[in-house]
Amino acid sequence: MSERYCKIIQKLYFHACYAPCHCVRGYYDGKWKHWSRCGSSGRIQSGQISVCSRNAKEIGVLFMAMGAGLITGMGYIAYAFLFVIVLGAVTMLYAQFDFGAKKYTALNKTMRITIPEDLDYTEVFDDLLEKYTSKSELVYVKTTNMGSLFKLTYNITFKEENTEKALIDEIRCRNGNLEITLSNQESSMTEML
Numbered sequence: 001m002s003e004r005y006c007k008i009i010q011k012l013y014f015h016a017c018y019a020p021c022h023c024v025r026g027y028y029d030g031k032w033k034h035w036s037r038c039g040s041s042g043r044i045q046s047g048q049i050s051v052c053s054r055n056a057k058e059i060g061v062l063f064m065a066m067g068a069g070l071i072t073g074m075g076y077i078a079y080a081f082l083f084v085i086v087l088g089a090v091t092m093l094y095a096q097f098d099f100g101a102k103k104y105t106a107l108n109k110t111m112r113i114t115i116p117e118d119l120d121y122t123e124v125f126d127d128l129l130e131k132y133t134s135k136s137e138l139v140y141v142k143t144t145n146m147g148s149l150f151k152l153t154y155n156i157t158f159k160e161e162n163t164e165k166a167l168i169d170e171i172r173c174r175n176g177n178l179e180i181t182l183s184n185q186e187s188s189m190t191e192m193l
Contacts, residue, residue: 108185114178
């Protein structure tokens with residue numbers, strides 16, 4: 001690959017990635033190699049380009065940049081410009097109308113609860129979850145601290161807003177005041193496909 005095309009790919013890759021990433025292709029020991037540096041760790045990985053995209057929008061921008069680069073590489077600069085304009089307009093329309101977004105995302109939360117091992121986690125919080133949530137699902141159970149604690153992960157949907165504190169206070173009474181974390185619901189990889 002010539003030096004000119006390498007620089008174009010580097011620019012497209014760098015600009016398509018919102019995370020603080022750097023992709024460098026250089027000549028070392030008689031061979032072309034890739035170095036990539038991603039995130040706050042500053043760790044350099046040789047021989048591969050790490051993908052820095054974190055959600056579907058960023059992946060779409062990356063593919064748009066690759067498509068424009070391929071079209072430009074074939075010599076169709078006007079088509080590449082038209083391709084970027086059309087896909088950019090479609091992306092802005094999707095963002096404007098929240099196409100594909102889940103409704104009531106403020107009510108969807110992920111809750112992580114730490115409980116002692118002697119507490120039966122299968123039904124211990126069912127009555128509280130029925131009281132405060134319209135939907136709850138235990139999605140993950142993990143042992144921690146040499147098996148003396150369980151970490152439970154629930155995906156929940158609250159019935160009403162501003163009831164998080166009341167639910168957390170009642171759970172604290174049952175789990176011995178151990179750690180409870182409540183965050184926005186994470187999207188799984190299967191939802192993105």
